[in-house]
Amino acid sequence: MSTRTARRRPATAARRRPSRGPSRRTVLRRRLVAILVLVGVTAFVVTVWFTPALGVREVEVAGVVDLTEAQVREVAAIDEGTPLVQLDTRAVADRVHRLSRVAGVTVERVLPSTVRLTVDEREPVAVVKAADGAHLVDATGRDYAVVASPPDGVPELTAQPNAVAAAVSVLTAVPESLRREVSLVRAGSPADIRLTLSEGREVRWGSPEDTPRKAAVLDVLLTRNGTVFDVSSPELPTVSDGPE
Template structure:
């Protein structure tokens, strides 16, 4: 095809694409008819209605006019949400995908009980004197000088607790983190397990299981090759 004949074809294609884009952007042919929510945990206190309300995506708005980044930012502002993504699902839906925060420990002050997730974010709070849910009361109690997401001792303790095998984690009632290399657990039977730093977690779990059946009140697995108890 000669250049003279090619140009009208190119112009026609460009016009067609521009026309389709205009249809998609300005007309209701591909507009929001449904907003779906995915990722909520079973038994979550967060509801799909709350997520949809936070996203603020109007029904009937053309999909291309929906600012998905801003909608995701609004959903992520919910305290119980760790991350959020919003995407278009053609021809007429918006999908919101959330990752909820999962409780790892609780921190108690004179005024309140705070629930911390794996990142050290305090996202649920209960005033003193108010009954806390059993699931919160059963979380290990974290004791550390400066609890929070930027505190190295906090993040080290949370990483260890979150990574414990379920059977060992179930026996822990309290975690003490004087520093990132000085972690210990208090168990339901009153005994203490000295963990040390956050390294070699799998080996320390094996050592813990090996000596916890022995009679004692203090078990030290900080050096998992040479665990001790007394």
């Protein structure tokens, strides 16, 4: 055997020698870190879910106009100290939505301890006068509140029960410039809707069908002299000086 071959063998053996694993101290340190992380995560979960540390301390209410913040808080029924993560926001929203003036509500958790309720109140588009007061009707046709006197600028509605939705749909779809002139909406049926405008003028609208086209035709008709403007058939509109 040559001297060169003999010298190579120790080097080959060194290359094949298995590497040493982590020391016992390193293993213990890693285990300790893992245990501490687990304990920390567990403590955090327990704190968030089962203690009042991140519980409700304040309920903010925004967006109210006719309602009061106290009314909304009362019906929301959010117990102080309830952990935020356990708060059933859908149930809270359902409770607030029971208020007849509420059209919608958003419930938000705001860390560390606040619940924010943003209320969207219904707005009247018409008013129905009755013995017990003025009934406010919103854009969906819902009678949602009774007040002592009708608000300014809101037209009166006289309609059969089955025609309320149709009458309101016409009123909310016409251009704002025309809506401001409407003082009375009458609906004997869903196909017989009539608008009373300023200066005693009457618009015979018919049904809610083709409302945008009828509004465009009426805009031209109103430039003519007359008191009755019939756009129930927008292909054949008419203008007359009195009831037929």
